[in-house]
Amino acid sequence: MSITRSLTKLGAILRTKEIDAGLDDEIRSHLDMEIDDNLEKGMDPEQALQAANRAFGNASLVKDDSRNAWIYRWLDDLAKDIRFGGRMLLKNRGFSAVAVLSLALGFGLNTTIFTVVNAVLLHPLPVRDVQRLMQLDTIDAKTKFTQANAVKLGMSFANYQDFRRQNEVFTDLAAWTAPAVTWSGGAEPRQVQSYVVSANYFDVLGLTPAAGRFFFPDEDTKPNSNTVAVVSYALWANKFGSDPNAIGRTMILNSTPYTIIGVAPRGFKGTISLADSEQVWLPSSMKDQIFSGFDAEFFNDRRFLNMTVFGRLKPGVSLSQSEASLKTVASRLEAEYPKDNAGRSVALTSLAEAAVGANNHDQFTLAGGMMLGAVGLVLLIACANLANLLLAQAARRQKEMIVRSALGAGRGRLLRQLLTESTLLSLAGATVGLLIAYWGRNILWSYRPSFIHESDVDLSLDSHVLLFTLGIALITGALFGAIPAIKASSPNLAETLKAGGRGNSVGWRANPVSSLLVVAETALALVALVGAGLFIRSQQNAQHIDPGFESDKLFMMAFDLGALHYNEGKAQQFFRAAVERASTAPGVQFATVAANFPIGGGFGRTIFPEGQDETTGYRGTLTTLNSVTPTYFETLRIPIVRGRVFTDTDRKDTQPVAVINEAMARHFWPGEDALGKRFHFFDEPKLREVVGVVKNTVVNQIGEEPQPVAYLPMTQDYSPFATLQVRTVGRPDSVISAVRNAIQSLDPNLAITNVQTIHELMDQGLWAARMAAALLTLFGVLALILAAIGVYGVLSYSVNQQRQEIGIRRALGAQGGDVLRLVAGQGLRLALVGLAVGLALALGFTHALSSLLYNVSATDPWTFVGVTVILLLVALLACFIPARRATQVDPLVALRYD
């Protein structure tokens, strides 16, 4: 029964006009004619109808059978094609192996890269109906920003609460911020990632707990007493062994005990794609227990953009409607709080895109697109090679085609047969390709930087990936099977006879398809190599970019005194002790405490020079701050340009001072001497005097424009979150553990994190660039090899085909050199055209990559010239070998050839 139904269904798909339009009419007219005859025989109308029906039999069965006749035929042909195709492929084992392997390589690379893109960019967050979730960010038209990409800025908690109350387009708005917290109570205190969230967070996401419960709607309303926590599935599995009794247990986080009430669903780790898989969620009403320093001080400040806010669109509300409605709320809030909200409005990003960072999505997409593009080029070249192989194959099978068409096989039938063969090849290639992808993914993944953990990214070959591979396999099978198939399926008897069954030289007129393929391969290889070259140059440059401090013999560790609820006095004491212990450890030259990681950004505030504020029409600039102890500049070896650095005489009760970098001096006081100038923060009357100017250092990432930084004395601007940075005399490795132990002994409850040399830290920062360069080089080299094989293959084949002609030329006195020039010239001419086309293509598209390159122009002449020369040499070699073989053709053998 089910087969009947599926056949009928298949029939519905394949039903042609001939069957359907006609059959009903035809049967009716048949019956009418029979009735006419019966009436003539003298039957009455009733009898005539019955007799006609009886003679005809079951009409609906007839219709079914007629229809099935087509389907069976179709299935039968397919089965025959597959059997025959399989036999042909097995008969030409060498050909099949080469074709399958080169396709497998192309598919494998594409699948590998797609797996990563799929996991990072396309994998929708594991939440309900992610398309309806939007992130709300502040955009600020008034404050100046010096950082690239600082457009969407998060939202203050105060504004979030107003947006939540006044919003009409979202079912609800939730907010989160993600501080690291210290988990103590075990053997050793450790740091764990947390989300401090509004109680409706899980409801807005539409999640149900894997165990226990989520927060009640009012569980973020009692300051300091909502001591409940939800843990991620991975944390529950790794740290509690998936014990159901973990619900109700206590976790001490930042010195406060929380009761575990629930476990988040498997795979959910917040709305960030690249987050740690071990997470804890805490209610925002616990903020005073969780935060310290700036974060605590400014938590309720309407200007402090510390939260990320998202909401679920009400059913039927469009994106533009919601944007318009939110802008209205934003301008209302701007009017209501003109000081804090001046120039500020709101922007929406889909939560799925914001998962890689609302400001990073484009960069990620570009990088992912570039990688897919590079492997796409390799695949195209592999396919061009396959098409060439199939063409050569087709030429060999011309006789077979002529015979089959003479026997009555239609052109469509031959075409189908050939396409079935190329599709079989593709599918075989896809199967092997998946193996390559599996292996490639594991290798790629093993090179991930240490800060990405095993379980953070789900790199499984899921249904998306399998569909992708199947899709490209079928498309390429059809596309590249089609060219040779169309050519082969129209065997032209007359032409074949004329040419004596042999092909001609390579050249536009004689063999346009092969020629086009050679040109295309050369061009694509050039594009791939230019990409690789640019990224190699970029990475070399990145490695040589001076960070502005001496990164050798320097290491760091981080700790958060706020987690242990230190008061400022105790903390300052701790800092002094830490610096002293560290600097007296053997092998240590200097030590310092600073709020920020090297190249790790930092807390920023809006700065106005003296005499200006938000009411004077001056646009303040968001500037990175770094609180440091006096030894900071000598520890990092940042050169002093003007004035002095901090000393122990800069205390809380003395004149507030600052050391600024040259970028800040130039930004606020261009053309003036910044020394002695004073500035203040937004909404803060205290003036700070510039006592020194130092050289710029890299603040956020290698390759950035110099960023303004204001250094403040740790004594005047205390930060409970701090790093210890240590300069050693020799190699830092041997000193690290002694210093770490010395610091730990100051407080055994302190979680010490990020213990690493600055080289390791910088390496991590450049990991993406290094990886990109390595991968693009691999892809470029593969493209080059495949293209070389392609050119070589076409030319060798054509030499084979021209043996007789070459033999005649030799017999007529042509020298080896003449033949060499003739044959190599044919290939080289095509390669040169390919190079020209490739250069034009590369120039056109590398511009899009500028933003991913460090200090390299997208049209870097060295890269372009170098790559062209390499390709030219390879093309020469690929042409020379077959050409040389052509010179060895014996005139006699050639004459006897036919």
Added chain:
Amino acid sequence: MAPKLRNADRLEIMQGTLDLIILRTLRWGPMHGHGIAKFIQQTSGDTFKIEHGSLYPALQRLLQERWITAEWGTSSKNRKARFYSLTVPGRKQLSAEHSKWERFSEAVARILTSARAEEDA
């Protein structure tokens, strides 16, 4: 399962013969389905009790093989009807099948007559 069995059973036996008969019938010129049915009934002297309906799947098969083509027209009694006619490959097929059939029936006849001869002896 049902239609497949039905096709297998009936068509395996009837298919080749019916195809041959239809092709042969169409040698007289284009004919519609009803005409073919009548013709077969009359020429065979009603030996074959063919269900008229069974012609149509056979006609579809022959169409696929491109041995016949079909065209809409008007019957002698002014009814709309589909007229089938032989193609060139159809003619070739007919003559091939025809001679095959003759050899086949000759061989069968010979076997049967020799068997009868034995019985008689």
